[in-house]
Amino acid sequence: MKAYQELSREELLALKAELGQAYEDAKGRGLSLDMSRGKPGETQLEIGMGFMDALNSQSGMKAENGVDVRNYGAPDGIPEARRLLADMxxxxxxxxxxxxxxxxxxxxxxxxRSMTQGVLGSTPWCRLDKVKFLxxxxxxxRHFAITEHFGIEMITVPMTPEGPDMDMVERLVSKDPSIxxxxxxxxxSNxxxxxYSDETVRRFAALEPAAADFxxxxxxxxAIHHLYDEEERQDSILEILSECERAGHPDLVYExxxxxxxxxxxxxxxxVASSQANLEDIRRSMSIQTIGYDKVNQLRHVRYFKNFDGMKEHMKKHGALMRPKFETVLKALKDLEGLGIGEWTKPNGGYFVSFEAMEGCAKAIVDRCREAGVTLTGAGATFPYGKDPKDSNIRIAPSFPTKEELAMAADLFVLCVKLVSVEKLLETRHNSLSKTG
Ligand SMILES: Cc1ncc(COP(=O)(O)O)c(C=O)c1O
Structure with missing residues (x-):
């Protein structure tokens, strides 16, 4: 199949008729699937059911340091839970x-907290004229929703396969103290x-921000959501806290x-993981906010997983359940190869596949899918203020549907991409003809 851009107007019109018919047929199938969020699938939840039995009235309720998890105390959490998430x-x-x-x-x-209390003694952000975030x-x-909620101005930084565009990050951060x-x-990444590449992580750690409270x-x-065992190493990233420390910026990061x-x-x-100074800062507010979080659940985690190795074993099972789902989506997308109407990522882990449609097509594709019974994440959601300047990015979340449902949804998605792209190309040609004519 030729790239759609190379097709004549007649060929495009014929294709549109054919795809339009297929779309009407798909609508008749009565699909009803919500793929809008990266929710774990039921089978993933089922394999964790032993978690519910890891603590019961017969279990000891003491943490290794003797703290009774049923009572107040240990506001930083029980040591074995801190160790577990530290290892993660x-x-x-x-x-x-x-x-x-x-x-x-x-x-x-x-x-x-940064808004109302400031960061390590700096002026609370709410007292500043302008606060910006990259x-x-x-x-x-949901990250963007938080910053928008607090009235923080958001500046889009393009992503690359190595991480954010670090030239831009360095340039902006070093000059503008409101960032x-x-x-x-x-x-x-979601x-x-x-x-992120090692170089990206090191450049982050080496940032010299104009704002002391950046x-x-x-x-x-x-961190541990691999689709393939062997990718654990290939996709491993440098540990940021120690990189920041090494670069002489121990307080630069919250993880x-x-x-x-x-x-x-x-x-x-x-x-949350951070430097001792930042943790002290956090504790000052947190101790007003709560007497302590749920240590019962912390203990239950440790009893169930035992240690980080236990957690990694559990995540291998998740990987085995997720892999066929991702592969189902990727297999369906293969049908778009060479058509010039979309590109997509092939992740080794995480929860999403990211699709780049032709410019100006994402919203229409998502709308078409919804009309035919498949709800995707709203187009634009992956950009600050919900506005994708190119209207091209679509987030596909394969985790929740069953493999069979996913196969149907992915086929529908491919069909909608084709249909909307053909319509777009016809429209663009029509517009350029009317301009020249
Ligand atoms: C990047 C990212 N961070 C955080 C979350 C939410 O995590 P939690 O359930 O721990 O609040 C998600 C969930 O989709 C996510 O994708």
Whole structure:
């Protein structure tokens, strides 16, 4: 098949009729699938059911340091849980504070605290005329929602397969003291599945921001979410805390992670890792906010996984369940190869495949899919303010549907990409003809 751009108007019209018919047939199939979020599939949740039995009324309720997890105390979390999440992030347990049931609220709290209390003694952001954040995009919509919620101006930084465009990051951060942070998903990024190169991580650690209270928000949500065993090494990223320390900037980064997508989404444990100075700063506010998070769940995690090796074994099972789903999507997308109407990522881990449609087509594709019963993440969601300047990025989340449902949804997606692209090409040609005519 030729690239669509090379087809004559007549060929495009014939193709449009054929695809339009196929689309009407697809609509008649009564699909009803929600692929809008990266939710774990039911089988992933099922393999974790032993977690529910890892603690019961017969289990001891004491942590290894003798703390009774049923009571107040140990506000930083029990030592064995700190160790578990420290291992997940590759940092030292003393650099970790255990938080609530996920990581997003820890990020929210971090921004909120910076707004009202400031960062390590600097002016609270709410008292400044302007606060800006760098937002590598495509990126995670909920990050952008937090910064938008607090009235922080977002600056889009293009993503590359190596990570954010570091020339731009360095240039902006070194000059503008109103830039206070950057969102990063360093491993299997959301949505492209890219892992930052060593050079990118080192350049982050070496940043010399104009603002003393600039922080890197290192959201390591997919640290251990490999699709293939062997990719664990290939996609391994440098550990940012020690890189920052080595570069003489120990306070530059906050790292976040959780077990939401390791055990139960929203029923896991979250944590923040940072320098001792930053942790002290965090504790000052956190101790007003809570007397302590859920240590029962922390203990349950440790009893269930035992240690990081246990967690990695569990994640291999997740990988085995996710792999065929990703492969189903990628197999369907192969049908678009050579047509010149889309490109997509082939991640080794994480939760998403990122699709780049022809400019101006993403919204129409998502709309078409929805009309035929498949809800995707809204077009634009992967950019600050929900506005994709090229209207081309679409996030595909293969985790939730069954493989069979996914096959149908992926075929529908491919069909919608083709149909919308043909329509776009016809429209563009029509417009350029009317301009020249
Ligand atoms: C990059 C990223 N960070 C954080 C989260 C949410 O994590 P949690 O459930 O720990 O709040 C997600 C969930 O999709 C995510 O993709």
């Amino acid at each position: 992030m590759g940092v030292k347990p003393e650099n970790v504070i255990m938080c609530g049931n996920g990581s997003l609220n820890v990020m929210y709290d971090t921004i909120s 937002c590598p995009a495509p990126g995670y919509d 206070k942070g950057i969102w990063c998903v360093p491993k299997y 949505p492209q599945g890219y892992s 922080r890197i928000f290192w959201d390591n949500a997919y 976040f992670c959780s077990t939401s997508k390791v055990i139960f989404a929203g029923g896991g444990i979250g944590a």
